[in-house]
Amino acid sequence: MPLALIYSNLTPITLAGDRVLVKYFTFWPFSFRHTLYCMSFRQPAGFNPILIKEKTFRILIFQQNYLYMKSLKYLILSLLVIGMMSCSGEGGTTTGDASTTEIDSSRMVSFKGRSIDLTPYVEGFPYSGFTPFYAAGKLYYMKSGATTDLLELDLDGDTDLTKGKKVSDIDYSTRNVWSIRYNKNDKQLYWTGDEKNDEIINLTRLNPETGEVTKLTDVPYIFGYRWNDTGDKVAYIARLGDKANRLGELRILDLKTDEETKVIQDKAEMRYTWGTPSWQPNGKGLVVTALKDADRSFGNIVYIDLESKTQRLVTDASKRRSFPGIFKEWLDDYTFMYVSNEDGFSNIYSYNLATEESSQLTKFTTDLGTSEVITIDGEKYMFATTSSPIETQIYLLELPSGNVVMQKQSDASLGVYDSDGNKMLVSAGSNASMFRIDEMTVTKDGIASETKVDVPQALKDKIYKATPERITYPTFDTDPETGEPRELHAYLYKPENPLPAEDQIVMIQSFYGGGNSFSTRYQILADAGIYVLSPSPRGSRGFGKDFAALNDKDLGGNEIIDVFYAAKYISEKLNIPPENIGVFGGSHGGYATMRCLTFPGEINGNPVEFDWGFGLSHAGFSDIIHFYENCNIPDWVTLEAGDPKTEADKLNDRSPLYHADKMKGHLLLTHGTNDSRVPIEGSTMMADSLKKYNKPVKLVKFEGQGHGIKGLENTVVFYQTWFDFLEEVTSGELKN
Known part of the structure; x- marks a missing residue:
């Protein structure tokens, strides 16, 4: 026999798909005030939903299957449970007899009779892309909502992420933004990215004071970029073709005049690839990453002389290694450091351009994780971690010897954002802990940490x-x-x-x-x-x-x-x-x-x-x-x-x-x-x-x-x- 819901002042709101929201002010035999439920067409066996229209209302009537029901009480309780499992949050307004109310998409999903609220997962901590800079005194980050916005906070102030200031009008969900960096020379942000999620990657500049965004290059793809010590010139590696037509080129852009210089193109036997160029401190040249015969298992490093516009191979091209990483900081005008896995694991090496000699500074048997050159009492040290999916170890290394000064275990995977002297801002997280930003103060005797940003405990x-x-x-x-x-x-x-x-x-x-x-x-x-x-x-x-x-x-x-x-x-x-x-x-x-x-x-x-x-x-x-x-x-x-x-x-x-x-x-x-x-x-x-x-x-x-x-x-x-x-x-x- 049919069973009708008894209602008073009922306001229905339709959703996309098979769901209908019903707002009850009174529900017999129980009373509810201003409560919203959602009835779904997809119901367990025993219910055949029928949608009817009566006056200006849309209500659901369920045909009772006697085998599944024992009493009116249990039926109504079942309806309430099903409704709460299938409905969305309240929203929208009723617009009349024949109209359908528009509301926000539901944040609820259901599975096996359970209701899962996506809200805390997708909106509870809508922040990502953290890039703090000591030189700027700012923390930049993305906030996802109706649009994805770039925000900033003062590092020395209240780091409540909800109080971030929007610094541009771009909706960053519509584009890729990679490798955001702050140039202390012109006090502007730079990144490589596209304009419509199509991975046509170019160099972009943002003035955080005015919100003005400028696309600085026009190439199919940029592998990596970095400016010189004075911050007035930026070197970047452009990819101009692919497959049989692959061609890479080192270019230098003058940030004051916008004049661009094409320095040198690669050749088939040694193709430029992903990696960040590193400027020689005296400005005479750069080192960049390259692949022998475009083979990713034979990564190499090439030195490019800017005056003669010539290049020479630095690494042994016969050795297998993945993409080597080159440090921004040099030990002196002729000695740079890089990361290579040529011995089986990622380790730190140095190379002297004058003597053409390479030295292995670390001999880890677990891959290098994060690393950063820091200064303690006027001397350079390397902060480094070894990180596997199983554990993370922290090391403090003397430079240039690589001798271990300190070693300790970490309960989290770490990633260095930025450093200033012996202070670092690092990300810390694990498979059991979502996210936090710590400021670490490193001495030869130990590490002191202070959490700057954390996920609220309630979340x-x-x-x-x-x-x-x-x-x-x-x-x-x-x-x-x-x-x-x-x-x-x-x-x-x-x-x-x-x-x-x-x-x-x-x-x-x-x-x-x-x-x-x-x-x-x-x-x-x-x-x-x-x-x-x-x-x-x-x-x-x-x-x-x-x-x-x-x-x-x-x-x-x-x-x-x-x-x-x-x-x-x-x-x-x-x-x-x-x-x-x-x-x-x-x-x-x-x-x-x-x-x-x-x-x-x-x-x-x-x-x-x-x-x-x-x-x-x-x-x-x-x-x-x-x-x-x-x-x-x-x-x-x-x-x-x-x-x-x-x-x-x-x-x-x-x-x-x-x-x-x-x-x-x-x-x-x-x-x-x-x-x-x-x-x-x-x-x-x-x-x-x-x-x-x-x-x-x-x-x-x-x-x-x-x-x-x-x-x-x-x-x-x-x-x-x-x-x-x-x-x-x-x-x-x-x-x-």
């Missing part, structure tokens, strides 16, 4: 929903160092309130996981009762050069088997069936997600099977050769996958697009329409192919977005898309 209480546990799991091959089965590192994020045993699911990050850093995404999933496994498959950073190179030329190969073994391990450990285990990732991880679901069952002679339940891929590529031909990082493709000219058959076989007929589970694809790094065709082609084979796939495009998702509303829609998909998959609403 931490709302968003800390998972406990990370470090685990190791065996994969398929043997570790050559131990002769035992290779063990891989991972973190398991355990929800504080997991789902009932029969509903439990696990989501496994396919790549770029295993780090000791805080993930808001993991916490949101934990809030829904979902376990997250974050492994470090071969090719991951933080375990030395050799481990990072294990997937070189093997994209979609053994790295994917590592993810399969992670799934097998966690399925057994938690007693969760494969159909309740999914895989997710972005970029390379988006490709790896598609590869997992379409895996042909064997690679490199190694068979593996797993019946994945679902996958969520963001900004992934599905055809490796198409990706190579259309992306802005083709040298990454040749390093990770191989040469499309000579290995086309292998690359096609490793492409999920050509195994779409084998897909297991359900797939969600999300992608920004303006993505130049991984063009959206990587997702659209995959979706089209899967539909031809009647495979369950959903594609959601984010208009105007690039490689990542930016802006408050886009972020909310992204998570709502995820949870809608997860609800449909795990409830059986999506069918093959």
Whole structure:
């Protein structure tokens, strides 16, 4: 029999999709005042929602299924619970009989009968991109809301982030902004970035007093930039072409006259690449990073003489090393320092241009993390950390000897923002701690820290929903160092309130996981009762050069088997069936997600099977050769996958697009329409192919977005898309 809701002064507000908000002033048999509920068409079995119109109101009537109801009391309580699980926050005004009220998008998502409020995650701490500068006496940072704004605060004053002053009218969610720096000479900010999330990267200047923004260059891409000691000239490396037409050029821009000088172009055997140029203190030359034959596994350093406009190779080109990093500070007019992993781990070296001699200052067996040249009692020292996903160690080193003066362990991963004498501003965080900015005062005897910016405790209480546990799991091959089965590192994020045993699911990050850093995404999933496994498959950073190179030329190969073994391990450990285990990732991880679901069952002679339940891929590529031909990082493709000219058959076989007929589970694809790094065709082609084979796939495009998702509303829609998909998959609403 039908059961009607009894109401007084009822005001309905419609939402997008299947939700209806209903404001009750009186609800029988209980009384409520000015309370908002939302009734959703997507309800548990036993309810058949019917939308009717009566006078100027929209109300929901639910048809009772007698088998599910025992009394009027329980029905009404159920309606209230369901409403609160499905509704958004109150907003908007009623405009008349036939109109629909416009309100802000809902911040609520639901999963397995739970209501998850996204508000504290996406709005509770809407700050990012922190760049404090001692010379400016300012902290600059981004705040995300209806727009993304650049704000500033005085470092010596109240560092309450809510009190930041807006310094320009740009909506930074519409563009990429990288490497913000403050020039103490002209008191202006500089960065490299684009104007519409398309990664056409140029040098930009902002006057924080007037808000005036000036684009200083007009090239397809800039690898890196840095000004000289007096701050009146800036050197930058421009990329003018790609693939067969690749061409790099060192240019110098006079910031007073805007006159630009083209110094020298690279050659095929040594191509300029990502890295920050470093000026010789006497202004006679610069050192820049370069790749031998455009191969990312052979990073080198080149010295460029500005007077003769000639260059010479500084490093041994026969040695394998990733991108070397060059310090801004020199030890003297002829001796610079750099970071290289040529001995297997990231370490600090020095090189003297006059004697042409190189010295290794550190011999760490864990990769270098952050580092900064500081001054204590008039003498130069190096503050450095070694950082892996497992632990962080702090070192104070004498210069130029590299002798260790102090060593201590840190409970957080650290990153140096800026320094002044023996003081530093650093970021501190871990997988269990979101974020803070500390000011460290370093002496030869120890370190004193004072927290300058922290996340409010009340917010931490709302968003800390998972406990990370470090685990190791065996994969398929043997570790050559131990002769035992290779063990891989991972973190398991355990929800504080997991789902009932029969509903439990696990989501496994396919790549770029295993780090000791805080993930808001993991916490949101934990809030829904979902376990997250974050492994470090071969090719991951933080375990030395050799481990990072294990997937070189093997994209979609053994790295994917590592993810399969992670799934097998966690399925057994938690007693969760494969159909309740999914895989997710972005970029390379988006490709790896598609590869997992379409895996042909064997690679490199190694068979593996797993019946994945679902996958969520963001900004992934599905055809490796198409990706190579259309992306802005083709040298990454040749390093990770191989040469499309000579290995086309292998690359096609490793492409999920050509195994779409084998897909297991359900797939969600999300992608920004303006993505130049991984063009959206990587997702659209995959979706089209899967539909031809009647495979369950959903594609959601984010208009105007690039490689990542930016802006408050886009972020909310992204998570709502995820949870809608997860609800449909795990409830059986999506069918093959």
